[in-house]
Amino acid sequence: MRCVVCVGTTEFAPLTAACEIEIFSNFLKYVGVTSVAIQYGSAPRPALQSTDTLKVELFDYTPDLSSYISAADMIISHAGAGIILETCRSNAAVHLIVVNDKLMNNHQVELARQMPQVSPVPLCRWYENPAAYVAAVSGNGEHGEDLKSSVKKMLLKGRHGGQQKSTGFGNIVRQELAK
Amino acid sequence: MVKTLIVLGSGGHTAEMMHLLTQVDTDDIAPRYYVHADSDAQSSQKAVSFEEKNGGKDYIIKSIPRARSVGQSYFTSIFTTLYAFIFAFVLILRIRPKLLLTDGPGTALPLVYSAFFLRFIGQRCRIIFVESFCRVESLSLAGRLCKPVVDRFIVHWPSLKTQGEYVPGLLF
Secondary structure, three states, X not given: OEEEEEOOOOOOHHHHHOOOOHHHHHHHHHHOOOEEEEEOOOOOOOOOOOOOOOEEEEEOOOOOHHHHHHHOOEEXXXXXXXXXXXXXXXXXXXXXXXXXXXXXXXXXXXXXXXXXXXXXXXXXXXXXXXXXXXXHHHOOOHHHOOHHHHHHHHHHHOOXXXXXXXXXXXXXXXHHHHO | OOOEEEEOOOHHHHHHHHHHHOOOOOOOOOOEEEEEEOOOHHHHHHHHHHHHHOOOOOEEEEEEOOOOOOOOOHHHHHXXXXXXXXXXXXXXXXXXXXXXXXXXXXXHHHHHHHHHHHXXXXXXXXXXXXXXXXXOOOOOHHHHHHHHHOOEEEEOOHHHHHHOEEOOOOOO
């Protein structure tokens, strides 16, 4: 299983720092992730190294994030519209969205909050700040949900590839052209 | 074949526009004029790679000046805005598109209004405006300003249902 962590073009140190803690590597191990790629942006490079059971890739930016996303089973991302859309269009089975609560005029909360209801990703969760995400990953999340086992189950089940992509805009254009 | 002008914007807007264009039969909307703001090489690069992937040949990329750059003073931006509008208007007059597609970057504003004014010289350009995906609870400034003059105004979220045509899952 592959996991991608993505913070976008800004610095989101609390999320990348959360990749260093033992809770995170335990979580990955538990849910069956064997390979993790972390795009950490302008934050300090997370001190995380490959082990026998977990292959780690670290990069600040990559022009080729899309190929990582399309190969991923689980995506942990900031609440930017770009990465959220890309995840919706990928074949990932799990998407954890972590809001950067330090951003000014935070419209991203509005978006993140809606995603669990509309995302085609089978297991989509959002967290209002990095602390809430860490709590969930460590098994102390709110509503007593055992995130670990839900994620593990969903990753095993996987997601049907080649899901139907929207053709809505094609119809809208055709309607207008017919006028 | 309908001559079409496609407005590109900064990062997110352009990415969303590419998601929208993959849903359209590009033969229907040809030739395609992609217009981006000066100094936004990334957007034009995205358009080029989209076209190359589709084997499209019938396209042209144009740029227009920015109305206001980040951090520019309000006083000087009066003149740069005026210049951007005139530039956009001349471009639209030259191209005379029959269809304009935009998903709401600031660059769209002078182009949308210029395309609207074509009707006063006896030409009709249909304008489809798709609000940005990240606007969940309120319309963008570009959206509010363009809404009165566009033919279709599309929103992604039920909370904006009363302000536009709500199409769920348009980008998935």
